[in-house]
Amino acid sequence: KQEVTQIPAALSVPEGENLVLNCSFTDSAIYNLQWFRQDPGKGLTSLLLIQSSQREQTSGRLNASLDKSSGRSTLYIAASQPGDSATYLCAVKTNQAGTALIFGKGTTLSVSS
């Protein structure tokens, strides 16, 4: 059974700092991995999607990497801003198209000005 773990559960950093969020999964047979952002009480916004054949994806100040063999992904946020404060969720899709996303519990990030 696939399980997704995110560490740390919460993180506080000053504005301008670079930071890394971690995601691990127990079964390396994944179809893809996706990072989401969730603001309090709101829905999910997709940030980056990495296919199983890819090693990383970049969007602006965000970079996500994937190491299937070790069951790990990282989300790197450069030059953090107060507007980055949110919960970041990692989700994997198992090795079949159309199946469910399996989520971690998320990392809650607070960036202070």
Place this chain on the structure above:
Amino acid sequence: DAGVTQSPTHLIKTRGQQVTLRCSPKSGHDTVSWYQQALGQGPQFIFQYYEEEERQRGNFPDRFSGHQFPNYSSELNVNALLLGDSALYLCASSSGGTQYFGPGTRLLVL
């Protein structure tokens, strides 16, 4: 292009009641998935509908049921509500690829 929409935004019910939540997928999407997110937890998969049939189901009791209409919109029904059903219910739509999430319906069971 409208994204995924859900209604209502908030709902308060009492134990034992029944509730229906609604979801309209993003234009061009034919697959709808429902997730339950309890406070402080990641979303948990309830079920997925494709071509008006339940294609996959998560580990939820049969008090949770759904439907997909010919226009691909979907409903989630929960019977005999329990206090533990209080959560944010998220709908996601897709067309074989990335899932796009709606804003969710916040359900409070008293």
